[in-house]
Amino acid sequence: MNMPSPLRPLIAATLLLPLMSLLGCGKPETGGPAQTGFDALVASCTQFLAAREPHVRPGGSGEWIKTGYSPALVVPELNRTESTVTPFVGKIVVKDNEAQAAATTQDGAQAITLTPAHLLSNRTHTFVYSFDGKTWRWQNGQLLTKIPGQNDTTVALALADVSAVGPKGFTGCLPR
Structure with missing residues (x-):
């Protein structure tokens, strides 16, 4: 079979990934205070998100x-680095x-029961x-929003955005 040359590296990488995992190359060393602290951060974030309730606010044209x-x-994703200053980095993706x-x-x-028919966006x-x-x-964050029938948007999030009080904040996902 004659394979297009742009696909060869992708196919080779795909075939090597399982082998790398078997050799131990795909798993970072974790543990100790980094793992414990990150696990606590992930648990706090998960609990915070699970406790969110729908909220009602006035709209721009007199509606609610x-x-x-x-x-x-x-x-969650936790990785060891080669840096002595920052030996671990972590990432939490919330969908x-x-x-x-x-x-x-x-x-x-307030009486409305939100259903999939009320979908505004996937985030x-x-x-x-x-x-x-x-x-x-x-360190940083971003929000990718997908709204049906519109272009996707990506917005950088500042610490002030994430730590905001109220329904738009993510304070439970911040280290304490």
Whole structure:
């Protein structure tokens, strides 16, 4: 079979990945305070996201808008680095859906049961952390939003965005 040359490196890499894992190359060494601290951070983030409730706020044209989020998929990743200053880095990826519905009154909006038919967007938050040997620190983040029928958007998140109080913040996903 004659394979197009741009595909050869991709196929070779795909075939080598399982072999690298068997040889131990694919697993970073973790443990100790870095692992314990990161596990606590992931647990805090997961619990915080699970406790989110839909919220109602006034809209721009006199209507009331109810916004809610699906249960979040929280995917952690912890990696050892070659740096003595930052021996570990961690990443938490949070995937959820945002749903919205409007009503003419606040009570009407509060009474709405959000369903998949109210889907506004699919969201992926990515938070990056570093470990200095003693404590975890938040480094940066981004939000990828996919809205049906529109172009995807990616926005950098500042610490102020993530630590905001209220339904848009992610304070439970910050190291303490």
